[in-house]
Amino acid sequence: MQKTESIADKFKTFLNNIKVDNHDIIIQRGKEIALAVNNYYWHIKSDTRNVFYLGSFGRDTAINELDNVNIMVVLPLQIYERLAKWPGNVQRTLLRETRDFMSKINADAFINDEHCLMMPYKEKPLVEVIPAFAVPKKNGYIYPDPSEGGRWQEFNPIREIEVIDEYNYKYGGKVKHIARMTRAWKFTHKVVMPSMLIDTMAMNFMEDWEGAEVSYGYYGNMMMDFMEYLAGRRKEQLDWYAKGSNRKLHREDDFGAPANDAYKKAVEALSYEEKGESYNANRCWKEIFGEKFPG
16 A cells, blocks of 8 residues: 555545534533533532533544434432332333423423434534433443333443543544544445444454554545445344443444445545546545545
């Protein structure tokens, strides 16, 4: 592989073009929620404590196609202990109580058909609020699931964030770069692939990729190899497990075929790059990643 500075510049610009463009709006909404939650439930003044950004935004792998943000609000254990004494579906009760409280911040707050507490705004993104309790003995959190009569679900999204940060640091930022660029490919080609599965695949790939120490000049090769990696996942494998939490990640559709198409197009793009045919190379990269790719 021959390092080409023009390729480095293209991928640097591409990553800048797809970065989250409403970051300040998201942070402001999180602070409003934190202030209200901490004042009402914790009796403290803070616009950061007891509130965590989850999902791709929390893991810092989101791009500017972001439609919704998940925000976990951690409530005092006394509320859980109070609910434990009540009969019936206390999980539904908690969701409704949280909805009523969040309505003071956003009058349009509602619980959707999937039992998620949503806060819509005129400007994207939609905010999903997840009330949760920290459970020291379980080394994670529980959140209410009112289905099937009501139950508490365990999860550990904070550890997922910590793990991807560790991998990203170890591999010089490439894990999150792969995850973001793969999202651009996903949205461009309407590939059905869960967000956390993309991030997990990026971490798995970097563990074995021989070019882990290379610079931006090799990002074309890196994404070519990553698409080949995705294309090579066995169709019969339906589930993977998230690093950090070990939660099950289900394959909803076949992403191997579109990944193989992207791999072939990346091979073509790199061939043009070697010949100095930048226009044709850019055309190929745009076919893979969409119009946010420069050139």
